[in-house]
Amino acid sequence: MEDCLAKKMEITVSEAEKRTGRNAMNIQETYTAYLIETRAVESQSEGHCAPVDSLWRRYSEFELLRNYLSVTYPHIVVPPLPEKRADFVWHKLSADNMDPDFVERRRIGLENFLLRVASHPVLCQDKIFYAFLTQEGGWKEMVNETGFQLKADSRLKALNATFRVKNPDKRFTELKHYSDELQSVISHLLRVRARVADRLYGVYKVHGNYGRVFSEWSAIEKEMGDGLQSAGHHMDVYAASIDDILEEEEHYADQLKEYLFYAEALRAVCRKHELMQYDLEMAAQDLTSKKQQCEELATGTVRTFSLKGMTSKLFGQETPEQREAKIKVLEEQIQEGEEQLKSKNLEGRDFVKSAWADIERFKEQKNHDLKEALISYAVMQISMCKKGIQVWTNAKECFSKM
């Protein structure tokens, strides 16, 4: 990662702002704009900080960037964007895109996205990406000029390839299977986690009722009064503590979500391989059949049934000159075909090699990130328990003074 952009430049998405404007169909809409700040990393000896450059981007521009990167670098597992709409919410969280908490989490997610791209050895060198960070005006036009939309494979084509390809690289098939399973297990996890959070919230909040009733009860007691009153206070603290705890957990959920979406990116690379492989197989098949046709014409034998063969039998054979011409054309086509096949093969092999290299890089990143996420989750739980112990210990002390 020596030359990656992230080392040379500080990138932050520092603010989010609500804006209104007119969209492409001239309809008034509200959207959120995010401020991207960049600053060149100066060496320590120079002692002064470079000035900060900044520009505003909205979510749809991020989407455009990502689409461009996915099409232009199909062999790379492109980092995902944070979710477009709030999903996996539990009852206290809002599903509203304009909700400040959602906007805040999205801001963090977008920053994370930019940092991931900037630290990728290949992606960080892309000029469009650089322009996204530094050039406010005319960026959209610049992207469209690359014509990347034309290079994009149609979904239908890709789907077709999935079912018809005969010899895909086994590793990619396994990987695709893995990414499907990963998606399914993480979504399940996130769904259940949301329900768990909901229930836990309920448990904590009901304890708040203790606070009130202890307070009322303490009013009629003499020796027990003070103890009850202060214990009640601790119950209130307990009930209130759940809000912060669950907010912190959302961060963990976001980390899981990132890898949920990463699974999709992984699958995209596998699909690309299938497509290329399919193309290759089709080209090879085409070549074989042309060669066969050529041979048949040359030797005059019809080994395979063909409409041409039948019609010529019925309507008479062609003249030798006609046949010669046909053979010539075919031979040219065969030559072309062979060259194409060669280059496709090369392309395919290159793709497999570079894709696999990036996949290995991704695997390492994933293992590292998820391990850290699990550790921090465990730490969160431990801290939650410690807080619980603290509260109940305090309450116990109050009770013992009754």
Added chain:
Amino acid sequence: QDLSLPNGTPVDTSSPASSSSLLNRLQLDDDLDVETRDLFVTVDDPKKHVCTMETYITYRVTTKTTRAEFDLPEYSVRRRYQDFDWLRNKLEESQPTHLIPPLPEKFVVKGVVDRFSEEFVETRRKALDKFLKRITDHPVLSFNEHFNVFLTAKDLNAYKKQGMALLSKMGESVKYVTGGYKLRTRPLEFAAIGDYLDTFSLKLGTIDRIAQRIIKEQLEYLVELREYGPVYSTWGGLEVELSEPLEGVSACIGNCCTALEELSEDMTEDFLPVLREYILYAESMKNVLKKRDQVQAEYEAKLEAVALKREDRPKVPTDVEKCQDRVECFNADLKADMERWQNNKRQDFRQLLMGMADKNIQYYEKVCVT
């Protein structure tokens, strides 16, 4: 196990409950001087009896004493709930000015609660044990003749029948609760106690409801947790490097489920019954207050009658006054007792939840992610 009572009598260690019952006894000895205790009662060893007419549970009641009122130093008899109920009624009849401790609820809705389940029987046993211990602690009630018979008689039913006959002969000394007298003013302090008891029962009722609600929420939380844990395991199956930490998380969550289950069980078995018992206690205390009011009303009426007749009738008023004094005396005494007991109960309750939090922490710390 080598246990012996503070007064030197060896404890019967044949039953598994003996060490906990020893603990119970020691808890009881907070106020009373350990050396001066001369009566120890325990309820344990529940057994199911199946007869043609019915099925029921009996409990072993063990007594150890040096009191002269008892012929032997040790007794062991079998009693069923009916017998405890009879005892309580007898005590109420013969000592109407005193607060008789409450019994656990008599009726259980069949089908909802299993009367023969281990948890139910154990909860009841504890309550019956406490009932007898409270009587034992009481300086007047513990010398009651019916109590003595309850603890010692081989055939309690025979005595019960005999008692019925005696009752009809005795009559007057038992009937303190006379109806028909209206109390003019309740003395301030008793009015205050009455108000206190009202609010007290109310608050306890609320706490009971809250505790039940918490248990319910905890169980729902548990349901979700039970689904949550295995998903990590499934994920672990997909991964290579991450499978160990993921399995670790799954196992931890499983342990949390167990700990949570234990907590809910403990709350249901230990905390709630005590709350309910105190509510019953408050109810019976209110009844005693009413009786006291009745007695005072009678006293006042008679006093008036005396004043009108200008006769000197010192006997009845003096008796009544004596009664009143006793009520006041014991009321205050038992109230102090109650506070102390509540204190101890709360400590237990807190320890319970502390235990839960502790367990949680232990298990979470076992997450082997590095």
